Amino acid sequence: MKMFLLAMMCAAAGAASAEANQVVVLEGARLIDGTGKAPRENSVIVVQGDRITAVGTLGKVKVPKGARVVDVRGRTIMPGLINAHGHVGLVADGKNRADAYTRENILPQLVQYEQYGVTSIMALGLNRDLGYQIRDEQRKGGIPGASLFVAGRGIGVPDAAPPVPVAPDQVYRPQTVDEAVADVREAASHHPDMFKLWVDDIYGKFPKMKPEVFQAAIDEAHKNKIKVAAHVFYLADAKALVSAGVDALAHSNRDQPVDAELIKMMKAKGTYYVPTFTVDESAFVFAEDPAVTRDPLLAQAVSGDLIQQWQGPEYKNKVAGDANVPKIKAALATGMKNLKALQDAGVHIAFGTDSGAQPVRVPGWAEHRELELMVRAGLTPAQALSAAGPGSAGMLGLKDRGTLEQGKRADFLVLESNPLEDIRNTRDLVSIWHGGKEIKPRARTVATK
Numbered sequence: 001m002k003m004f005l006l007a008m009m010c011a012a013a014g015a016a017s018a019e020a021n022q023v024v025v026l027e028g029a030r031l032i033d034g035t036g037k038a039p040r041e042n043s044v045i046v047v048q049g050d051r052i053t054a055v056g057t058l059g060k061v062k063v064p065k066g067a068r069v070v071d072v073r074g075r076t077i078m079p080g081l082i083n084a085h086g087h088v089g090l091v092a093d094g095k096n097r098a099d100a101y102t103r104e105n106i107l108p109q110l111v112q113y114e115q116y117g118v119t120s121i122m123a124l125g126l127n128r129d130l131g132y133q134i135r136d137e138q139r140k141g142g143i144p145g146a147s148l149f150v151a152g153r154g155i156g157v158p159d160a161a162p163p164v165p166v167a168p169d170q171v172y173r174p175q176t177v178d179e180a181v182a183d184v185r186e187a188a189s190h191h192p193d194m195f196k197l198w199v200d201d202i203y204g205k206f207p208k209m210k211p212e213v214f215q216a217a218i219d220e221a222h223k224n225k226i227k228v229a230a231h232v233f234y235l236a237d238a239k240a241l242v243s244a245g246v247d248a249l250a251h252s253n254r255d256q257p258v259d260a261e262l263i264k265m266m267k268a269k270g271t272y273y274v275p276t277f278t279v280d281e282s283a284f285v286f287a288e289d290p291a292v293t294r295d296p297l298l299a300q301a302v303s304g305d306l307i308q309q310w311q312g313p314e315y316k317n318k319v320a321g322d323a324n325v326p327k328i329k330a331a332l333a334t335g336m337k338n339l340k341a342l343q344d345a346g347v348h349i350a351f352g353t354d355s356g357a358q359p360v361r362v363p364g365w366a367e368h369r370e371l372e373l374m375v376r377a378g379l380t381p382a383q384a385l386s387a388a389g390p391g392s393a394g395m396l397g398l399k400d401r402g403t404l405e406q407g408k409r410a411d412f413l414v415l416e417s418n419p420l421e422d423i424r425n426t427r428d429l430v431s432i433w434h435g436g437k438e439i440k441p442r443a444r445t446v447a448t449k
Contacts, residue, residue: 023048023064024436028073030418031055032382034389034403039420045077047410050435055406075430076418078385079404080119080411081367082392085229085250085274085352088123088148089131090164094306094359098165101128109356109363110138110145112301115442116364117426119411119434120147122396124229124250124352125154125196126162126170132190146434147411149396151229152187154196155180155217160206161198161231164357177216184217188224194396195221196250199241200233203324208237215244227397229274233331238262248272248350248395251279252335263345272395274352275339277373280332282360286310287319297427300443301365310360340378350395351388364442368427371419381423410436 024047031043033055044061046054054061063069088109089101113121123131131150137143156162158173172183187195197217199209214230221228222245229248230241234255241249242265252275253262266273285292292298293311309315319325343349351374355366367388374384393402401409412433417425429441 021049023053023067024070024438025063025067026070026072026077026414027058027063028071028075029414030076031404032076032078032385032420033405034079034386035405036386039076039418042073043077045404045410045412047433047436050409050437052404052406052408052410055404072414072430076415076420076425077404078413078415078419078426079389079402080413080432080434081117081351081388081426082120082396082398082402083113083118083146083352083355083367083388084122084248084272084350084392084395085124085276085354086113086118086121086363087126087354087356088121089128090126090166090357091359094303094309096165096358098167101126101130101167101170103130103134106131106134107143107145110143110148112363112442113146113367114144114432114434114439116301116367117413117429117432117441118146118364118367119432120149120392120396120398120401122149122151122194122352122392123356124151124194124354125198125231126164126166126357127152127154128167128170129190132192135193149193151194151196152190152192153183154198155183155209155213156198157207157209161200161202161209163202163206174213174217177212180213180217181220184220184224184226188221188226192226194247195226195228196231197228197241197246198231199237200231203327211240211244214241214246218245227395229272229395235259235262239265242266242269242271245269246271248274250274250352251276251354252331253338254280254331254335256334258338258341263342263347266342266347267345270348272348272350272391273339273342274350274395275335275374275377276352276354276370277332277335277339277377278361278366278370279354279357280328280335281369281373282358282366283322283328284319284325286360287316295365297368297443298362298365301362302359306359336373336377339374343379343383348391348394349383349387350391351384352392368424371423371426375423381420384423385419385426410434 092100432439
C-alpha cells in the first residue's frame with residue numbers, strides 16, 4: 001500500500017507544473033457552494049491555477065479561450081472536506097507506535113486523506129517538529145496530498161492523557177503554570193496553526209489537567225495569536241474551558257446533556273464544537289457490525305490483514321470483554337443528542353474524526369462515516385456538509401477555503417450523486433480537485449441503501 005501511495009505522490013508532483021496555469025471549466029453540475037444558498041443547477045466553475053476565478057450558471061459565464069472544458073452534467077460538486085481534528089504519523093503497519101512519526105509514514109497518509117476527498121487536515125497534536133517541516137515544504141509546492149495544518153505537540157498531563165505510545169518530543173507535559181507557559185512559547189516559535197490541550201481523565205483512569213495550567217496555556221497561546229482546541233468529555237470541563245477562553249471543543253460532551261448555560265457561553269464566545277462520533281463508534285463497530293468490515297470503501301483504506309483481524313474471534317472477544325465499551329456506547333448516544341441540541345441552538349459546528357490516532361480510526365474512510373453519523377444524530381445533510389466546509393474553515397481561521405466562490409481555493413469534490421438527498425453519496429467520488437489539480441479517488445462506492 002505504501003509503494004502505491006508513494007508512486008501516486010510522484011505522479012502528482014510531476015504533473016503539478018504542467019497544470020499550474022491551465023484554465024479549466026467544469027460545466028453542468030449541480031453546485032453546493034457551502035455558503036448556505038440553495039444548490040445551483042447547470043453550474044459553471046472556472047479554475048485557473050489553484051483558484052476559482054468565476055462561478056455561475058451555464059450560458060452566463062464566459063468560457064476563456066483555450067480552456068479545458070469538463071462536462072459534469074448530472075453530477076454534484078461540493079467543497080472539499082476539511083478535517084479540523086485528525087492526526088498523521090501515529091499509526092504504522094496497523095499499530096500505534098512511538099516511532100511512527102516519520103516522513104515515509106506521513107506523506108502516504110496525506111495522499112490517502114486527499115484520495116478520499118479530504119482536501120485539508122489539521123493534525124491536532126502529537127506532532128514532532130518534522131510536521132512543521134512537511135507543512136512548510138508542502139506550502140512551497142513540493143509535497144502532494146491533503147493540505148497539512150499542524151497544532152504542534154500540544155499539552156497533556158504528566159503520566160496521564162493522552163495515553164498513547166508517542167515519543168517524548170510529541171507532547172508537552174508541564175507540571176506547573178510556568179512550565180505550561182514555557183511550552184506554549186516554545187511551540188509558538190514554530191508558528192503552529194493551532195494548539196491542543198488534553199484535559200479529561202479518560203473514563204476516570206487518570207488525573208485531569210489542573211485548571212490553572214490550562215488557563216495559563218490558553219492565555220499564552222492567545223498572546224501569541226494562536227487558537228486553542230481542547231480534548232474534552234465532561235460538561236463541567238467544557239464550561240471551565242469555554243470560560244477560560246478555549247476556541248474549540250475538539251470532541252463531544254458525552255457525560256450528560258448540554259445545558260442552557262453552556263450553550264449561552266459558547267454562543268457568546270463563538271466557541272466551535274467538533275463532535276468526532278467516529279472516536280466512540282470505532283471502539284466497537286468493527287467487532288459488532290460485519291457489514292462495516294465488508295465495506296469496499298474501507299477495504300481500499302486499510303490492509304486486508306487488518307480487516308481480517310477485526311473480523312476474527314480474538315478481536316471480537318477483546319471488544320466484548322472491554323468494561324469501557326458500554327460506557328462508550330452510552331457516551332456516543334449522549335454525544336449525538338448533544339450535537340443536535342447545539343446545532344439547533346446556533347452554536348458553531350465544525351467537523352473532525354480523530355482519524356489517524358488509532359488503527360481503527362481510518363483516514364479518509366472515517367470522514368465519510370462521520371458525515372453519516374452526524375445525519376443520524378439529526379442534522380440535515382446540508383448542515384453536516386456545512387460543518388465539514390465553512391464550519392471547519394471558520395474554526396481553523398482559513399478564509400481561502402470551505403466555500404466555492406470567486407477567489408477561493410479550487411478545493412472541491414465531483415460526486416456522481418447528490419449528497420443532499422443521501423449523505424452517503426459523498427462516498428461516490430468521481431474526482432477530487434485540490435488546489436486546482438484533479439485527483440483521482442482511491443475508491444468509489446455507494447453504501448447499500
